[in-house]
Amino acid sequence: MAGFTHLFIPGPTNIPEQVRQAMNLPMEDMRAASFPDLTLPLFEDIKKVFKNETGRAFIYPSSGTGAWEAAMTNVLSPGDRVLMSRFGQFSHLWVDMAERLGFEVDVIDCEWGTGVPLELYAERLKADKAHRIKAIFCTQNETATGVTSDVAGCRAILDDANHPALLFVDGVSSIGSIDFRQEEWGVDCAVSGSQKGFMLPAGLGFLSVSKKALVASRTATHRRCFFSFEDMIRANDAGYFPYTPATQLLRGLRASLDLIADEGLGNIFARHHRLAEGVRKAVDAWGLKLCAKAPKWHSDTVSAILVPEGIDSGDVVKHAYQKYQTSLGGGLNKVFGKVFRIGHLGWLNEVMVLASLSAAELALLDCGVKLAPGSGVGAAIAHFRRSQQPVIAEA
Ligand code: PLP
Structure with a gap:
């Protein structure tokens, strides 16, 4: 391909x-x-x-x-x-x-x-x-x-x-x-x-x-x-x-x-937080929920996203890989079939996160999840435009 x-x-x-x-x-x-x-x-x-x-x-x-x-x-x-x-x-x-x-x-x-x-x-x-x-x-x-x-x-x-x-x-x-x-x-x-x-x-x-x-x-x-x-x-x-x-x-x-x-650890942490917030905004806009039960548990490196009843998250992951050449994470053990995961850690920037959200959106839509095309990606773009990447001088 x-x-x-x-x-x-x-x-x-x-x-x-x-x-x-x-x-x-x-x-x-x-x-x-x-x-x-x-x-x-x-x-x-x-x-x-x-x-x-x-x-x-x-x-x-x-x-x-x-x-x-x-x-x-x-x-x-x-x-x-x-x-x-x-x-x-x-x-x-x-x-x-x-x-x-x-x-x-x-x-x-x-x-x-x-x-x-x-x-x-x-x-x-x-x-x-x-x-x-x-x-x-x-x-x-x-x-x-x-x-x-x-x-x-x-x-x-x-x-x-x-x-x-x-x-x-x-x-x-x-x-x-x-x-x-x-x-x-x-x-x-x-x-x-x-x-x-x-x-x-x-x-x-x-x-x-x-x-x-x-x-x-x-x-x-x-x-x-x-x-x-x-x-x-x-x-x-x-x-x-x-x-x-x-x-x-x-x-x-x-x-x-x-x-x-x-880059400096402070800047790396701030970048991860900002990118993760973009993913979380997208999840909200899709009308979906994170597996993490409350904001205090939110991870800035990975989001596990619950799919609606009747949808198998494994199908979403398989579809994203086969049709859109994009690897997302699947659900493991007790959350098998229930969540898919987006890893947003390491060497990553806004456009890469937007690519992950686009692939997730395409795959979710193809698998029958009802959401407005572009809603998640749009919410993340709005967040990235609003939030400045703070630059922290390292001690
Ligand atoms: N602990 C956590 C939180 C992990 O995410 C992983 C792997 O994904 C492990 C432990 C196991 O690490 P490894 O696969 O490098 O042995």
């Missing part, structure tokens, strides 16, 4: 040309004396995206799921009690991993379309006088439902309860795209992956840890091998890896971190 194929799933995301070109180079020697010239600045610069000042960051040749496993197996011990909540496919998978790794999981099931239940977490923490809960978990951005949770709120309830539990955050579809402050919010393990806000292919798992988590890892007894902090620290301190690193992806990471630094 002629023309571009468009990618608007919530990861992998579109890759900037500079990043693609930076990865287009011959294989190199990962034991060369000059290799640390690449890696040592990467270990430092990635911490800036997490806003981690006093801890350290690990870069694993894995996807985000590997970084989840690294966090749990290095910092916790078998049988440790952990407090988690489940409100979408990714928070569900994190719970599943914790159970399979042998932790005692206290899981709070929440309505899909809501996020981390701070009041219930606070109750559990206050009741836990013996401090048996070793960690609480927060999925900052539930990609399946387009819900953002309050990480700073998790820190506040831990402090309020005077509870020493560690704070684990899944930032796979948020870090580098929406506000995240590891040091300020006292996050002990923050997990992300290369294929979303970092604008790279999948293949790198990022884990940024606090000093407290590093100390905990020295006495934690869960078995680990591939993901061992100790092995990584020994090799990373010299600028190397304990196994073969994904050298091209590391070259791409250098380019993506440079792009992030050039």
Whole structure:
């Protein structure tokens, strides 16, 4: 088919040309004396995206799921009690991993379309006088439902309860795209992956840890091998890896971190918010609803949009792909067939968002959804014209 194929799933995301070109180079020697010239600045610069000042960051040749496993197996011990909540496919998978790794999981099931239940977490923490809960978990951005949770709120309830539990955050579809402050919010393990806000292919798992988590890892007894902090620290301190690193992806990471630094995190967050608002205006104009139950849960990186009764969202996604060469995200697990998703994160501008909305509109109309042609696109255009992209000077 002629023309571009468009990618608007919530990861992998579109890759900037500079990043693609930076990865287009011959294989190199990962034991060369000059290799640390690449890696040592990467270990430092990635911490800036997490806003981690006093801890350290690990870069694993894995996807985000590997970084989840690294966090749990290095910092916790078998049988440790952990407090988690489940409100979408990714928070569900994190719970599943914790159970399979042998932790005692206290899981709070929440309505899909809501996020981390701070009041219930606070109750559990206050009741836990013996401090048996070793960690609480927060999925900052539930990609399946387009819900953002309050990480700073998790820190506040831990402090309020005077509870020493560690704070684990899944930032796979948020870090580098929406506000995240590891040091300020006292996050002990923050997990992300290369294929979303970092604008790279999948293949790198990022884990940024606090000093407290590093100390905990020295006495934690869960078995680990591939993901061992100790092995990584020994090799990373010299600028190397304990196994073969994904050298091209590391070259791409250098380019993506440079792009992030050039734009500035504040500007990136503002851009994501403005683009996401454009999508939300379109959804309103179509007369449809988001899966996220209230504005406080709205995600600036992905919108999960409920289709009307009698319409299968899978048909909308299939149709957009087959007829209009546009990938939208489908509904996962409990929202299968009920939502389609527009990923609006990473390397993205107004016109790309308008393209995603045009494709969604065409596919919705073709699948029998009653809406006025151009209504969503028009509402987003009006929003983009009204709202100026603020430019924030980075400190
Ligand atoms: N957590 C969230 C919120 C995600 O969106 C994803 C993937 O989409 C994951 C975890 C799993 O990451 P990966 O697919 O990189 O292993």
